[in-house]
Amino acid sequence: MFSILRINTATGKTVKEEYDSQDYLLGGRTLTSRLVNNEVKADCDPFGKDNKLFFSNGVLAGTIVSSANRLSIGAKSPLTGGIKESNAGGIVGLRMAQQGLRCIALEDAPQPDAPWRIIVIGNEKVEFEDGEFLAGKGVYEKSDLLAEKFGVKAGCVTIGPTAEKLLLASGIACSDPHGVCSRYAGRGGLGAVMASKKVIALIILNDGEVKPSFVNEDDFKAGAKQIVKLLKDNPVSSKFTKYGTAAMVDICQAFKVLPTQNFRYGVLPGAEKINAQTMYDTIKERGGQGMTQHACMHPCAIQCSNVYPDEDGNLLCSPIEYETMALMGSNLCLENLDTIAVMNKIANDAGVDTLDVGAAIGVAMEAGLAEFGDDQAAINFMEEVRNITPLGRILASGCKVAAQVLGVCHAPHVLGQAIPAYEPRGTKGMAMTYLSSPMGADHTFGFTLRDEDDPTSKEGKVELSKRFQVLGSRMDGMGTCNFVRYSVRDDMSPLLDLIKARYGVEISEEDYDNTVKETLKIEHRFNTAAGISIKDHRFSSSFYLEAQGNTGTKMDITDEEVALAMEW
Amino acid sequence: MVTVHFKLSSLGKIELPLKEKTTWEKLLEKCTDSHVVDTSGIIAVMDGKVLSTNDLVSDGDVINVFPAISGG
Numbered sequence: 001m002f003s004i005l006r007i008n009t010a011t012g013k014t015v016k017e018e019y020d021s022q023d024y025l026l027g028g029r030t031l032t033s034r035l036v037n038n039e040v041k042a043d044c045d046p047f048g049k050d051n052k053l054f055f056s057n058g059v060l061a062g063t064i065v066s067s068a069n070r071l072s073i074g075a076k077s078p079l080t081g082g083i084k085e086s087n088a089g090g091i092v093g094l095r096m097a098q099q100g101l102r103c104i105a106l107e108d109a110p111q112p113d114a115p116w117r118i119i120v121i122g123n124e125k126v127e128f129e130d131g132e133f134l135a136g137k138g139v140y141e142k143s144d145l146l147a148e149k150f151g152v153k154a155g156c157v158t159i160g161p162t163a164e165k166l167l168l169a170s171g172i173a174c175s176d177p178h179g180v181c182s183r184y185a186g187r188g189g190l191g192a193v194m195a196s197k198k199v200i201a202l203i204i205l206n207d208g209e210v211k212p213s214f215v216n217e218d219d220f221k222a223g224a225k226q227i228v229k230l231l232k233d234n235p236v237s238s239k240f241t242k243y244g245t246a247a248m249v250d251i252c253q254a255f256k257v258l259p260t261q262n263f264r265y266g267v268l269p270g271a272e273k274i275n276a277q278t279m280y281d282t283i284k285e286r287g288g289q290g291m292t293q294h295a296c297m298h299p300c301a302i303q304c305s306n307v308y309p310d311e312d313g314n315l316l317c318s319p320i321e322y323e324t325m326a327l328m329g330s331n332l333c334l335e336n337l338d339t340i341a342v343m344n345k346i347a348n349d350a351g352v353d354t355l356d357v358g359a360a361i362g363v364a365m366e367a368g369l370a371e372f373g374d375d376q377a378a379i380n381f382m383e384e385v386r387n388i389t390p391l392g393r394i395l396a397s398g399c400k401v402a403a404q405v406l407g408v409c410h411a412p413h414v415l416g417q418a419i420p421a422y423e424p425r426g427t428k429g430m431a432m433t434y435l436s437s438p439m440g441a442d443h444t445f446g447f448t449l450r451d452e453d454d455p456t457s458k459e460g461k462v463e464l465s466k467r468f469q470v471l472g473s474r475m476d477g478m479g480t481c482n483f484v485r486y487s488v489r490d491d492m493s494p495l496l497d498l499i500k501a502r503y504g505v506e507i508s509e510e511d512y513d514n515t516v517k518e519t520l521k522i523e524h525r526f527n528t529a530a531g532i533s534i535k536d537h538r539f540s541s542s543f544y545l546e547a548q549g550n551t552g553t554k555m556d557i558t559d560e561e562v563a564l565a566m567e568w
Numbered sequence: 569m570v571t572v573h574f575k576l577s578s579l580g581k582i583e584l585p586l587k588e589k590t591t592w593e594k595l596l597e598k599c600t601d602s603h604v605v606d607t608s609g610i611i612a613v614m615d616g617k618v619l620s621t622n623d624l625v626s627d628g629d630v631i632n633v634f635p636a637i638s639g640g
Binding site: 234235236239240242243245247248250251254255256276277321322323420421422426443444447449450451452453454455456482489551 | 575576606608609610611613616617618620632634635636637638639
């Protein structure tokens with residue numbers, strides 16, 4: 001049986017329910033998307049009492065399996081107007097498992113002028129505590145105060161000052177193994193949803209006593225070791241460990257899809273100054289607290305995260321991921337890793353999605369508010385966000401709103417969510433994925449780039465995107481890190497065998513993929529009920545009318561093709 | 569001469585004379601001293617397009633090879 005703890009944020013009443021369905025077994029996005037679809041009125045106000053915010057760990061959470069403590073967070077998104085699942089690393093999923101929880105649901109909503117509260121979940125009780133002392137503070141300070149109050153090992157979820165103001169690009173920060181709230185479920189404005197319930201922090205204490213039980217412990221241990229072996233044996237994994245996702249800078253540059261100058265180009269002339277090798281060398285050279293290899297959760301055999309130090313070796317920002325390097329770097333024509341790190345740190349402190357705000361700054365630069373390539377101007381924009389000035393509020397509302405307010409037609413988004421770090425006219429596979437995702441533009445939803453023989457052609461991309469939509473959804477469908485797929489590749493049996501050894505439940509690969517496809521179907525169904533139509537699954541018209549500066553290609557994917565890619 | 573840049577790899581930049589066209593697979597074997605390379609773990613890109621193992625490579629071509637990493 002799997003427990004869901006329902007917390008009424010208006011009345012303070014809590015109820016623990018138990019279920020044994022496969023949805024609860026798998027957890028992760030499989031569960032959050034079903035709960036959103038089943039329990040949230042599709043046409044509701046995302047900030048109203050009818051929206052619910054679900055936190056779910058996955059089927060292998062709390063065990064010794066590498067990278068299996070991912071936390072999925074789901075709700076109706078205020079950014080896209082549709083269903084949202086955004087997931088993060090950190091220790092919250094593990095702490096939930098130790099409390100015997102598969103899911104936590106924040107329901108209802110108090111009056112907007114109600115005081116901020118902290119919800120504390122412990123072994124014996126759930127309590128609401130005063131959270132007013134956190135209001136207005138940055139995430140790093142909140143994180144320190146919460147760690148001091150509840151211990152660095154408590155699983156901590158909090159939001160930034162931008163979320164407190166209900167800004168649409170605000171995310172949810174989760175604590176890492178060091179007790180720092182730096183692991184973001186950044187996309188879709190879920191931080192603002194949490195704020196609308198007047199919950200400024202959610203704490204899962206480190207006093208949980210639930211230990212994982214197994215139908216066949218020997219098989220489980222052998223299977224967990226096998227996952228680590230597969231990861232170690234895979235030549236890509238070792239590169240991931242050394243360089244992290246930053247390796248994508250050179251790859252995207254080679255494909256001419258590195259977002260540059262507000263997605264006008266796909267090649268940044270000075271990209272080598274912000275690539276993985278430069279970042280690796282800089283971290284090594286500066287030493288101190290810098291780490292080229294870092295785990296966002298335990299256990300993890302991949303450790304693709306990093307700690308980027310300043311010139312004196314002191315921690316500047318952790319982690320810096322490729323998507324941020326592109327949206328807050330190349331897309332703004334910035335060629336300085338220190339600038340990107342400073343912007344990333346401010347974004348983490350303000351509690352915003354680096355992708356959507358990076359894209360919004362690109363829009364602001366195109367509007368003439370600053371020159372592309374101006375490092376100080378880019379940092380100043382982030383200070384506007386942190387200080388929640390009128391301009392900062394616009395930027396923290398994401399690139400769609402920023403483009404509307406600033407009068408920019410070339411707005412890089414789908415369904416209101418900023419395009420991730422792959423310029424879509426240069427990669428029609430990724431474009432198909434962005435267009436057909438129920439979550440808005442999302443690269444993890446179906447990562448086709450490596451498998452596109454001719455990225456600029458749309459031929460065969462419906463099928464390719466659909467194939468990768470299933471592959472991409474397999475991991476978050478069970479609360480496992482997306483990069484575990486490097487161990488299992490196309491073969492899910494090692495992970496499904498672990499489920500069998502733990503729970504005695506046999507799921508075939510075909511059955512699992514059918515569950516994944518059903519999830520996709522449910523997510524699209526919710527969006528349709530929310531009023532989203534195929535016409536919303538388009539890029540801004542400029543992507544269809546103007547060629548990308550380096551590939552010379554325009555967007556040519558039709559509504560009919562997108563509809564096919566959404567059909568399950 | 570054909571140039572192969574193995575990015576983020578100790579192999580680095582390799583230049584090989586090439587009298588006649590050959591497949592990328594054969595050229596890769598030459599570059600790696602006939603050691604077997606797991607081609608699913610790399611992406612070879614030439615002129616913005618992915619090279620498959622059977623694609624032909626000519627004198628003067630420049631190929632960039634990357635670990636087959638994805639963004640997260």
